[in-house]
Amino acid sequence: ANAKPKAQSRPFCFSVKGQVKMLRLALTVTSMTFFIIAQAPEPYIAITGFEVTVTFFFIFLYLVRLDRLMKCIFWPLLDVINSLVTAVFLITVSILALIPKSTTYIVLGGFSF
Secondary structure, three states: OOOOOOOOOOOHHHOHHHHHHHHHHHHHHHHHHHHHHOOOOHHHHHHHHHHHHHHHHHHHHHHOOHHHHOOOOOHHHHHHHHHHHHHHHHHHHHHHHOOOOOOHHHHHHHHOO
16 A cells, blocks of 8 residues: 655756757847847748747746646647647758858858757
């Protein structure tokens, strides 16, 4: 009749998922900063700004534990879909940022992804 103690989950900030999301946020903010400094075309800044917002939104959701409250959503699938959409957008921006007329900061912003 030994009941196993309930496993304590790590706080989101110290979990692998949390660390990866925060690293992703830092890299996207860095890319957006390079694009802003270089006065890159607005779509570059808008797409990276959108990605910063979405990543911050996911971090916020996990910090307030909405993933535990909203059991009707399969969160791992939502993360995978978000990552795939982000990859398509950011790879496109990265490739476009490397065109010959690019400045150093635009190229750095493209390589930051």
